Amino acid sequence: MLETLMLSRIQFAANISFHILFPTITIALSWFLFYFKLRFDQTSDPVWMRAYRFWVKIFALTFAIGVVTGITMSFQFGTNWPKFMETVGNIAGPLLGYEVLTAFFLEAGFLGIMLFGINRVSARVHTLSTLIVAIGTSLSAFWILALNSWMQTPQGHEMRDGVAFPVDWFAIIFNPSFPYRLMHMVIASGLTAAFLVAGISAYRLLKGDDKQAPKLTLKIALTVAALLTPLQIFVGDMHGLNTLEHQPQKIAAMEGVWHTEKGAPLLLFAVPDEEQKTNHFEVAIPNMASFILTHDLNGEIKGLNEFEGNHPPVAPVFFAFRIMVGLGMLMLAIAWFSRIQLWRKNQLPPWLLKALVAMSFSGWVATLAGWYVTEIGRQPWLVTGILTIRDAATDIAPENVGLTLIMYLILYAVLMVSYLHTVFTMAGRAVEIEEISDDEKVKPVVQSHTVVKG
Amino acid sequence: MFEANTLAVIFVSLMGLSILLYAILDGFDLGVGILLPLEQKDNSDTMIASIGPFWDANETWLVLAVGLLLIAFPAAHSYIFKELYLPTAVLLISLVLRGVAFDFRAKAAFSHKPTWNKVFKAGSLLAALSQGYMLGMYVMGFESTLAAYSFSLLSAFGVAAAYSYIGACWLIMKTEGELQIQAVNWAKKSGLICFLGVVAVSLVNPLINPDVYAKWFSWPNTLYILPLPLICFGLFIFSFIQLKQLPKVNDKGCWRPFVAAVVIFTLCFFGLAFSFFPYIVPNQLTIWETAAAPESLSFLLWGTIIVVPVIFSYTAFSYRVFWGKVQELRYH
Numbered sequence: 001m002l003e004t005l006m007l008s009r010i011q012f013a014a015n016i017s018f019h020i021l022f023p024t025i026t027i028a029l030s031w032f033l034f035y036f037k038l039r040f041d042q043t044s045d046p047v048w049m050r051a052y053r054f055w056v057k058i059f060a061l062t063f064a065i066g067v068v069t070g071i072t073m074s075f076q077f078g079t080n081w082p083k084f085m086e087t088v089g090n091i092a093g094p095l096l097g098y099e100v101l102t103a104f105f106l107e108a109g110f111l112g113i114m115l116f117g118i119n120r121v122s123a124r125v126h127t128l129s130t131l132i133v134a135i136g137t138s139l140s141a142f143w144i145l146a147l148n149s150w151m152q153t154p155q156g157h158e159m160r161d162g163v164a165f166p167v168d169w170f171a172i173i174f175n176p177s178f179p180y181r182l183m184h185m186v187i188a189s190g191l192t193a194a195f196l197v198a199g200i201s202a203y204r205l206l207k208g209d210d211k212q213a214p215k216l217t218l219k220i221a222l223t224v225a226a227l228l229t230p231l232q233i234f235v236g237d238m239h240g241l242n243t244l245e246h247q248p249q250k251i252a253a254m255e256g257v258w259h260t261e262k263g264a265p266l267l268l269f270a271v272p273d274e275e276q277k278t279n280h281f282e283v284a285i286p287n288m289a290s291f292i293l294t295h296d297l298n299g300e301i302k303g304l305n306e307f308e309g310n311h312p313p314v315a316p317v318f319f320a321f322r323i324m325v326g327l328g329m330l331m332l333a334i335a336w337f338s339r340i341q342l343w344r345k346n347q348l349p350p351w352l353l354k355a356l357v358a359m360s361f362s363g364w365v366a367t368l369a370g371w372y373v374t375e376i377g378r379q380p381w382l383v384t385g386i387l388t389i390r391d392a393a394t395d396i397a398p399e400n401v402g403l404t405l406i407m408y409l410i411l412y413a414v415l416m417v418s419y420l421h422t423v424f425t426m427a428g429r430a431v432e433i434e435e436i437s438d439d440e441k442v443k444p445v446v447q448s449h450t451v452v453k454g
Numbered sequence: 455m456f457e458a459n460t461l462a463v464i465f466v467s468l469m470g471l472s473i474l475l476y477a478i479l480d481g482f483d484l485g486v487g488i489l490l491p492l493e494q495k496d497n498s499d500t501m502i503a504s505i506g507p508f509w510d511a512n513e514t515w516l517v518l519a520v521g522l523l524l525i526a527f528p529a530a531h532s533y534i535f536k537e538l539y540l541p542t543a544v545l546l547i548s549l550v551l552r553g554v555a556f557d558f559r560a561k562a563a564f565s566h567k568p569t570w571n572k573v574f575k576a577g578s579l580l581a582a583l584s585q586g587y588m589l590g591m592y593v594m595g596f597e598s599t600l601a602a603y604s605f606s607l608l609s610a611f612g613v614a615a616a617y618s619y620i621g622a623c624w625l626i627m628k629t630e631g632e633l634q635i636q637a638v639n640w641a642k643k644s645g646l647i648c649f650l651g652v653v654a655v656s657l658v659n660p661l662i663n664p665d666v667y668a669k670w671f672s673w674p675n676t677l678y679i680l681p682l683p684l685i686c687f688g689l690f691i692f693s694f695i696q697l698k699q700l701p702k703v704n705d706k707g708c709w710r711p712f713v714a715a716v717v718i719f720t721l722c723f724f725g726l727a728f729s730f731f732p733y734i735v736p737n738q739l740t741i742w743e744t745a746a747a748p749e750s751l752s753f754l755l756w757g758t759i760i761v762v763p764v765i766f767s768y769t770a771f772s773y774r775v776f777w778g779k780v781q782e783l784r785y786h
Contacts, residue, residue, distance in 0.1 A: 109514075
């Protein structure tokens, strides 16, 4: 029988992992939509409206799942981790409050006009609503990442009788890891959306869609992906250096460095052994980890031995990090290769389209892997140096936590299957739709079967 | 700068406002979901179209209400949701199912649409029932007695009926023709159950909680508070008379039942708030015992003062954009 602590952790991890998938898409997809709508307003070329109309439906679906799975989170901070709010609620509370007030209402408030209002408001107001939704989604990333970063690298507070009180809000929000984490996550969102748009557009082309819209969106998505991948690698590296400074034990786990060493090798693969405090089956590039992290081939990397009893479990952090980096490299390669192909030949061979379809949701995997690195890498702390996971846990009976966990897992499995099925069904259906006639060019009209989209 | 005690009152008022707005706004769209006729394809499309542009924003009031409880009264948040752990899980799962069904039904393969309609209806009903059950348990002070469970079950059906009632009134206002007539019938039935529910809660609440009894039946309090149940009663009568006459020529007064329902919801809410203030967990914890640090609440308050009026204005704008009968939402 699992204890309440472990079940609560699994439940919270399941809920937040499932939830984050959908905002990761919508944060950036909203900006894609704004761009499509803006281009339509400027050029009156109906292909932009067709691109907008197709993607706004996928946005609506994704956004809805993000909203409803997000409601769960607002309850579970209290139910699963009661001591969290009691200890750091004075810091976490206002940050969450500002997220709801400035972001959630903004996006949800203008979503209705964005989805259904195209014939009820002027083109300008409609485009503005799309922009406001995009700003809202980005603002929510700002606030929640400020809180998460504060939990990683807290500052600007003081402890009185074991409870954190705010001293300097600017220092709390702009804590050391925040700028890096925010950049890293926003770009991750951009890549996730770019690969989704590219993958679904490629799927439509493979299904024999000879319209302009999927070709156009494929090109835009690949351009964005080709630009963002190198940027992400650069930002990720800076984030790593920031982590080395503030949470060296996390870096030690990521790199599998058991003992402090100079000239540490970069492990491409290994199997960390927590018992014997060593790695098996190492495949390594000598001195490379030291070089990347200290910019000196013989630089010193602190090992896990310096953080006895105060470092995260090594294997999950180590592997998640390699999955993230490996996928990042694959994304870099395929984005550049496809974009160059498209530039030279103006079309992609079927095998490459298929590869892009396979990569449609690669952003999800990379983003989740990245979050596992940083969140498991924070263990055993919930808030670094202030509160451990164990101390924050609830005392609800394990049966209740287990029962609800099973309910959530079944729900998420059903939702995931339905979501993927629906996205590809919508793409397949779009192939059949006729080109829009000329009169619709002036006054856009939604296809009749999309009357009651949500 | 505000004092700690003042801040607690300000934030509990804000939270109360969010709960009230949630009950009204998500109340009508949950109600529409509960009433969804599974066999009538066209009507169910129209009904769902009537709430389409609003439901995301409506549910955000729940996030704000629960968020404010978490932020301003963290100890009360843990207490209440640990007591209500299982009904909360049921509520969350039904809200998730209902929200996604809303989108899937329009976008999934056509053959799956009836299934998603069922999920939408069941999710709406279950969400309303679990909210009512939670309200019942709250009023009963989270007791584990047969009386408490029975009352909570009663309250579950009461809230489901109340949501159906306001949902039906919303449909009377937003639709026309045959569906409107159907909505009038729904409003009559659910209104009656809702009325009985309100009466039941009003009787049980003071009988079970001596403090509540003392509050309502102490002179001169009774005199000040008396208009509240009287107006509420009057509004029910007014609604039933209106419902008998609807629909009228030129659709005159189609908005009256909805406005009456909104006022009834508001009065009931104030009745409950009056009963329990300053307790945030009935007879256990007051708002002052559980409030977060004043420096945190002040920081949030400044933003709230600026942002909440903006939220109200763009919410009003959104309802203005989609003003009028829902048929106009259809593009052909």
